[in-house]
Amino acid sequence: MNMLSLVSKLNPSLQLHKTIMAIEDLNGKWKMGNIPFEHTYGRIPGEKEIRMWSIPRSTIEFLSFLAILQNAKVIIDIGTSAGYSAIWLAIAAKVTGGHVYTIENFEPKIEVAQKYIKQSTLQDYITLIQGDAKDVLSNWDGKRTIDFALLDADKENYGVYLRTLLPHLNKNGVVVADNAGNFRHLMMDFISLAETRDDLISHFLNIDNGLMIVTKRKSL
Numbered sequence: 158m159n160m161l162s163l164v165s166k167l168n169p170s171l172q173l174h175k176t177i178m179a180i181e182d183l184n185g186k187w188k189m190g191n192i193p194f195e196h197t198y199g200r201i202p203g204e205k206e207i208r209m210w211s212i213p214r215s216t217i218e219f220l221s222f223l224a225i226l227q228n229a230k231v232i233i234d235i236g237t238s239a240g241y242s243a244i245w246l247a248i249a250a251k252v253t254g255g256h257v258y259t260i261e262n263f264e265p266k267i268e269v270a271q272k273y274i275k276q277s278t279l280q281d282y283i284t285l286i287q288g289d290a291k292d293v294l295s296n297w298d299g300k301r302t303i304d305f306a307l308l309d310a311d312k313e314n315y316g317v318y319l320r321t322l323l324p325h326l327n328k329n330g331v332v333v334a335d336n337a338g339n340f341r342h343l344m345m346d347f348i349s350l351a352e353t354r355d356d357l358i359s360h361f362l363n364i365d366n367g368l369m370i371v372t373k374r375k376s377l
Contacts, residue, residue, distance in 0.1 A: 160218040160248070167251055168278055174243075176277040180241045187239070189265060197311050198263045199236060199360075201340065202246070211241035212309050212335055213365040220368075224249035226317060227331060229304035230256070233279045235318055236310030237261035237292045240270035240277070246250060247279040252343065257283045258292045280294065290314070294321040302327045308334040308347075313327020316346030319371065331372050 164173050188206045190196065198207050212220075224232060226248060232255055233244045243259035250257050261267050267287055274280050277305040286293055290310060297303075303325045308315050315334050322332055334347055338361075341348065351359035351371045 160193050160221060160245075163248060163252070164222075166247060168232045171218075172276065172278050176273055177241070177244065179276075179342075180211060180239045180244075180273055181214065181238055183269075184209045184241070187269070190210045197313075199238075199311050201312070201343065206297075207266075208249045208267070209238050209269075211238055216335065216365045216368065217245040218240050219364070221245045221249045223331070223333075223360075224255075224305045225252050227304055227329065228253050230254065231301050231305075232257045232325075233294075233303055233304050233306040233322070234259035235306065237270045237285060238266055238285075240273045240285075240308055242309060243270070243274065243280055243283050243285070244277045246305075247277070247282040249286070251283040252281060258286060259283060260288065260293050260310075262287065262289050266297070291317055291321065294318065294325070297325050299325065300328070301325075302307075304330050306330070306332045308332065309336070312336055312343035313346075316350050319347055319350055323373075328373060328375075333371060334369040335350060335369070336366045337361060338363060338365075339370035341367065344369075360373075 172305045188208045192207055231245050237259040243257050246257045274283050291361045307323055308318055356374050357371055358374050359371045
């Protein structure tokens with residue numbers, strides 16, 4: 158069964174499919190200007206406007222399926238944007254009996270995400286946390302061991318997020334960083350950490366924007 162067939166099976170009314178399509182349509186249109194630069198809010202250097210920049214569908218379908226294969230129960234999504242990745246990961250969570258915790262610090266995006274998460278019919282599988290991901294992860298409940306984490310936010314802080322995630326990561330847990338191809342130069346701290354730490358195994362997957370997949374190395 159492919160992921161679109163699974164979407165139809167989970168929500169025969171097609172409401173979930175319609176929500177996914179609506180966010181994809183919004184992705185190329187939504188933008189906000191005149192936002193102070195005290196925080197990048199995911200903007201890359203030289204970018205003045207804030208946009209949605211949802212992850213490509215082919216990438217998130219793969220990651221949703223990967224989370225199912227892992228039987229992931231606790232799923233972290235850093236960078237909610239319009240809720241696109243959270244909804245796709247919630248599809249996996251519904252299959253595995255898990256839950257998605259998606260983190261966003263830009264209030265206008267939170268308002269949009271809340272709307273689409275509710276429309277998706279998967280709101281019971283998603284908790285949207287407002288705040289800086291560094292603070293949220295630093296105060297993470299140690300009893301909720303993380304099985305799967307997606308980084309799709311401010312690239313320059315991916316290394317910080319990985320360091321903060323690792324103590325809470327399940328022994329078979331996976332951390333995936335999007336944009337490891339097109340914005341690799343902005344996330345060299347993360348790349349270096351993933352490729353040089355003896356307790357980690359990493360793999361670069363050259364699809365869409367490029368994915369860096371990281372997991373803990375099993376004891377030999």
